[in-house]
Amino acid sequence: MITARRAGLGASIVLAVIGIAAVLGGTGYGMFVDGGEVGPGFLPVFAGSLVALFAVLDVMGRLKRVPEHDPLKEVAGADEELAADLAAESDVDIFGRTQSQRTRMLAIVLGVLVATLALVQVLGFIPAFGLMLFVIAVFVERRKWLPSLLVTVVTCVVVYLIFVTFLRVPLPEGVFGGF
């Protein structure tokens, strides 16, 4: 299980690498031009080194682990009832789904999203995303299929009217042609 702390460490390490890469790339573009003026490489090197520096600092900070700062809890102060309310935000949401179930939902949604982007060329933009809406509502969120279908159709029609009819956006069409 990836903890938030490890994810944070990973993100900072990636950022450090990006920063260093930017510095190297920027140096290649030339930091200064003739006459000492700033050249195309200056900002990449400057920003890249800041990113790298603070990413390394952040890695060190995250390793030390500073207690989280929550302004809401600070203003709530000594009020016990209020603090209890804030603490009551439990792990299980209103549908009784646990954290790991929700993480799995997120992975599925991401997968569906990638599939949708791939399907845009085949089905067309609105049908592909309409299918995504329906699939997420019925299979991920476990809503009833009839209302989900209704929501999907209404949303697609509204989006079509706004973007295609009114704004005249040439959305990619698939096998279904005009829609």
Add this chain to the structure above:
Amino acid sequence: MIENLILGFQTAFTPENIFWCFIGVFAGTVIGLLPGLGSTTGVAILIPLTLTLEPVTALIMLAGIYYGAQYGGTITSVLISTPGEAASVVTTLDGYKMARNGRAGAALSISAIGSFIAAIISLALLMALAPPLANLALQFGPVENLAIMILGLVIVVSFAGGAFSRGLMMAALGLLISTVGVATGFSSARFTFGNVDLLSGIPFVEVMIGLFAVGEVLHQIRVGAAAPIRTKFRDLMITRSELKRSVGPILRGSGVGFILGILPGAGSTLASFMSYGIEKRVSKNRDQFGKGAIEGVAAPESANNAAANANFVPTLALGIPGGGTTAVLLGAFTIYGLQPGPLLFETQPTLIWGLLVSFFIGNVLLLVLNLPLAPVFGQMLRIPYGYLYPIILLTSFVGAYAVSNNFFSVLIVFVFGIIGWIMKEVDLPMAPLVLGLVLGPLFEKSLVQTSAIGQGSFLVLFEHPISVVILVFAALLAAGPSLTRRLVARRHAKQADRENDKTPVAH
């Protein structure tokens, strides 16, 4: 001044502009009240809808979403203790308690009234302050502009919440991302890796939609939905004594909100927290705070609205956005071919004054909408998030495609959606990234010009008096929070020492 106002009224009072202003504030209220949809997200998603409108009409609508969301965010804070907007987080403390005590109607009314009064006060101040500031800024050369941008970045970093170093890191990352593509002034393409689509740079609106809309949705899926609690509207009327108690908090909140909102980067969330803190200290009903004190609703709600308007002072006069949403709005300006900054007051008076006057109209519309209809808006909370978020995803991607009719935009939204989600998960602030991205091209231009003036040296920054003042201010702001924290810690330590001395040691 009077001529400008007349010009503004002539522009804003056309049926078309009033209509779009209404659409904006209505959409803003809805967006503000739906959890997981904030004003920044709302403006980012809806920019594509405005592409066929006149620039002034488009900006009137987009700005309406921004301040409309400040009203809407309150409704959820009070009714289900889930703030629709970050700026309404603190309102949950007393607003939700009031709702539980059967005073939901009063809480919603006072926040609408307070917001309205704050809006009118701050608008008058905005109209009075922005033009002279723009005039002053017109005298600025590249050196002063560079100093101003450094100040803007420092402020947004220090108020973004979380560690200062993380904020700076994200601001630098934003600057770095802005260098992708062919920059004006340089002939070579940077970091394009042979990709033709990257030549014109990483598109701004798509990044916003990705970070704020898609990233937020992905984050919400993992966070899960909070339990909604039904509230009865036993008493919609606000009592005279409640109104009387709220006058002071509303006025103080407006003041605090305006002052904080004016600082580029500080924004309305901080303003709401500060004004709540102040009321808690000065109020006669101190003991009721956290148990449903009306002051605890009136003050932060006035403050966040005043700050939202004050945010437009640096945005319009200096071209430096005051917060996340104004950064997106600034991006919208550039889509319509307008370069935000002091020159706008001279070159586009119709647009600027039309926009400012539309804020008056918008706030009147919001008051009328919110006083009687807040409970009706509350019904929207019944829309299940399971439908809402796939719809947000759909609109985000279609909207992104509509900006440039290019599938590349869709991919950018996807990539930055994932980046935004990771940033939320690992607690990296987004506002500095956005500001760095928006300011990037201008920042680089002033860097080049400043280095040309200094013949390769940046020491000229310390030779111009105005830029020195600005930089000293920036340094104070950067050092301020950690200094005060250290002082407070020292005082606590001393106190603890003294108490330790007093406690007899048991053997």
